[in-house]
Amino acid sequence: MITPMREWTANHFERADRFVVLQMEAITLIVMQAEVVALEPVLDVQVMNTQALPNYANASGFLPLTAGACPVYTLDENLNTLDQIPPTYRICAVMRNRPNDYALSCVAVHLLSRNEVSLHATPRSMLNARSPILQLLVHDGKLLLGTTAAALHAHLDARGNADVISFEQRIKRIKS
Amino acid sequence: MINAAEAWLVECGHARVFISALNMLHVIEDSTMRYRVPLTPAHCNSVLVWQQRVLPVVSIAELIHQPTRTPCKYVCVLGWQDIQAGTEYGVLAASAFPQRIMIHDSHSVTPAAELAEAWQPYALCFVEYNNKVVPIIDPARCFNASQFDRQSGIEAVGMIA
Numbered sequence: 001m002i003t004p005m006r007e008w009t010a011n012h013f014e015r016a017d018r019f020v021v022l023q024m025e026a027i028t029l030i031v032m033q034a035e036v037v038a039l040e041p042v043l044d045v046q047v048m049n050t051q052a053l054p055n056y057a058n059a060s061g062f063l064p065l066t067a068g069a070c071p072v073y074t075l076d077e078n079l080n081t082l083d084q085i086p087p088t089y090r091i092c093a094v095m096r097n098r099p100n101d102y103a104l105s106c107v108a109v110h111l112l113s114r115n116e117v118s119l120h121a122t123p124r125s126m127l128n129a130r131s132p133i134l135q136l137l138v139h140d141g142k143l144l145l146g147t148t149a150a151a152l153h154a155h156l157d158a159r160g161n162a163d164v165i166s167f168e169q170r171i172k173r174i175k176s
Numbered sequence: 177m178i179n180a181a182e183a184w185l186v187e188c189g190h191a192r193v194f195i196s197a198l199n200m201l202h203v204i205e206d207s208t209m210r211y212r213v214p215l216t217p218a219h220c221n222s223v224l225v226w227q228q229r230v231l232p233v234v235s236i237a238e239l240i241h242q243p244t245r246t247p248c249k250y251v252c253v254l255g256w257q258d259i260q261a262g263t264e265y266g267v268l269a270a271s272a273f274p275q276r277i278m279i280h281d282s283h284s285v286t287p288a289a290e291l292a293e294a295w296q297p298y299a300l301c302f303v304e305y306n307n308k309v310v311p312i313i314d315p316a317r318c319f320n321a322s323q324f325d326r327q328s329g330i331e332a333v334g335m336i337a
Contacts, residue, residue, distance in 0.1 A: 027214065079214045123223065123232035125319050131215040136223065136230050143211035143225055
């Protein structure tokens with residue numbers, strides 16, 4: 001039996017007891033609590049060395065954790081990555097995505113329990129199979145964008161590895 | 177026989193449509209209840225949190241590929257009956273407060289080919305109002321179309337349960 005990925009993830013949101021709200025300047029993301037490994041201050045973020053970490057070229061910096069360098073991403077309202085962390089961002093949430101843990105810089109982070117949020121499906125006219133936004137949640141009349149560490153990582157990875165070539169070049173590659 | 181009915185004229189930039197008075201539930205001034213959702217199609221990229229519901233907000237200007245810079249200060253909450261899903265809700269963004277107008281059968285017109293093509297997926301019929309041809313739209317068609325997926329050819333992601 002085939003179950004849509006979106007439905008499968010929604011069931012996980014339904015069953016989760018606690019959530020972590022990741023407040024950014026223009027948007028607010030929400031993930032299940034089990035998706036967040038640790039919280040680290042933005043002050044600990046070090047400048048990105050793209051030569052040392054070539055796979056994380058779109059990260060704003062990295063956290064030197066005991067397990068190794070952890071890339072830190074900063075997102076704008078369109079979920080595009082920013083080169084620098086804005087001064088209002090104070091905390092980083094380290095996301096569980098073994099073996100590729102990563103961190104998201106945030107203005108603030110706080111916890112919510114299941115009974116403080118209501119779950120809503122993404123309206124059909126807004127569906128985008130490539131979006132990491134898998135569930136819409138409402139808390140105190142405010143919209144929170146539900147995602148998972150894996151879905152967000154896939155989105156960030158797709159952006160970092162995007163192969164921007166011309167249409168002609170692509171045709172040549174296919175033919176060769 | 178019904179030969180006249182009330183409708184609301186909704187404007188969004190240069191795009192204007194009529195909505196049956198039966199479908200119009202509420203007009204509210206756009207407020208902090210409206211939230212943008214990233215990576216969604218241009219014609220439907222925000223939602224309205226209204227009475228414990230999350231409703232998609234459609235821009236009719238973007239729907240027919242005539243984007244406008246005119247700010248949409250108002251939102252119109254619409255409701256309609258779906259055979260399978262029951263009562264459905266959606267929101268239209270409007271740049272001016274909608275006008276309630278009586279439409280008669282005699283106002284019905286055949287639109288120019290270009291206009292008919294632009295509105296064909298969403299229009300029930302066309303009427304003439306103030307020397308302009310305006311479609312009467314079916315809200316169900318506006319809110320059920322996942323235009324983004326059709327344009328990009330994206331198919332639903334599935335997994336084995």
